[in-house]
Amino acid sequence: MAFCANCGHETSPQALSCPQCGHPTGVGALTTFEYADFWTRFAGALLDFLILLIPSFVLNISIVPFLGGLLLDFGYHWLMVAYWDGQTIGKRAVGVRVSRPDGTPVDPALAAGRAAMRLVSGFVLLLGFIWAAWDPEKRTWHDMVADTRVYRVTRP
Amino acid sequence: MAFCANCGSEVSDQAPVCPKCGHPRTAPRTGRTEGSAVAALILGILGITTCPLILSIPAVIVGNQARAKIRLDPTLEGDSLARAGVVLGWVGIGLATVGIAIGILALVASVAGLR
Numbered sequence: 001m002a003f004c005a006n007c008g009h010e011t012s013p014q015a016l017s018c019p020q021c022g023h024p025t026g027v028g029a030l031t032t033f034e035y036a037d038f039w040t041r042f043a044g045a046l047l048d049f050l051i052l053l054i055p056s057f058v059l060n061i062s063i064v065p066f067l068g069g070l071l072l073d074f075g076y077h078w079l080m081v082a083y084w085d086g087q088t089i090g091k092r093a094v095g096v097r098v099s100r101p102d103g104t105p106v107d108p109a110l111a112a113g114r115a116a117m118r119l120v121s122g123f124v125l126l127l128g129f130i131w132a133a134w135d136p137e138k139r140t141w142h143d144m145v146a147d148t149r150v151y152r153v154t155r156p
Numbered sequence: 157m158a159f160c161a162n163c164g165s166e167v168s169d170q171a172p173v174c175p176k177c178g179h180p181r182t183a184p185r186t187g188r189t190e191g192s193a194v195a196a197l198i199l200g201i202l203g204i205t206t207c208p209l210i211l212s213i214p215a216v217i218v219g220n221q222a223r224a225k226i227r228l229d230p231t232l233e234g235d236s237l238a239r240a241g242v243v244l245g246w247v248g249i250g251l252a253t254v255g256i257a258i259g260i261l262a263l264v265a266s267v268a269g270l271r
Contacts, residue, residue, distance in 0.1 A: 019161050030163050033178040067206075102180050103162065109189035113237040116198050120244070123205075145197070145240045147233075 031103045035138035036096035036150045038130075045129070047090035052076060074115045082111035097153045098143075106148055114146035193222040193234035193241065200244025204251070212248030215241050 009020035052072060059068030080088040086098040086106055098106055098114070106114065121128020121141040128141030137149060160167050162179035173180050196219030203212030219242035226232045 107189050109191050109194050113194040113197050145236050
């Protein structure tokens with residue numbers, strides 16, 4: 001639990017403003033409830049891919065080909081989404097966040113399921129990712145299975 | 157008068173969601189994701205990619221158990237994760253069955269051809 005710096009009212013650690021007086025808590029980013037469009041997500045995913053490119057190459061030649069990179073991809077997306085306010089480095093760069101449909105944070109188990117399903121989305125010629133281009137709620141397969149949404153965020 | 161926990165704009169005490177940003181006014185959902193639903197999904201994926209049958213059968217079992225558990229307990233979530241695990245498990249079993257059938261046919265054909 002956290003407390004408002006202005007009025008001392010107890011606030012949830014995820015709350016961006018105090019529910020009592022409206023003072024910003026300085027935590028996280030505002031959810032706009034606007035679905036992030038395909039090209040924005042593509043740019044974020046591309047950045048994450050480039051960040052993981054060299055480490056996964058090293059893992060692939062040092063552990064097991066193919067499996068090392070997959071494990072790194074799973075671990076990165078799982079832990080970043082679970083413990084960094086629903087964002088990876090790429091998502092933060094393009095200003096989007098993974099949350100549940102009502103804007104509440106994704107818990108670690110759900111983030112693990114989403115990260116696992118993300119691999120399946122990639123296996124089928126990336127069809128599971130491209131799905132977001134025409135889905136009315138801009139969901140990928142991993143968003144559908146985990147029941148998550150990717151919303152645009154703004155910094156207060 | 158209260159204030160939205162997301163955007164800080166003033167909202168009526170009666171409003172179910174913030175009129176400015178749509179953030180729900182009620183306390184965040186307390187539902188936890190059932191861990192075995194995630195386990196079923198991971199088993200289903202591994203069953204297709206690494207070792208079919210050995211992991212696909214547990215994926216179906218664990219997935220169905222997770223779904224039953226989630227159905228009984230309203231505070232648990234993750235039914236669609238478990239369902240994906242069950243589906244991937246059956247796909248893995250199907251692929252393995254087809255593979256074994258082709259293997260047996262090839263064996264029979266080669267034995268018949270030797271005579």
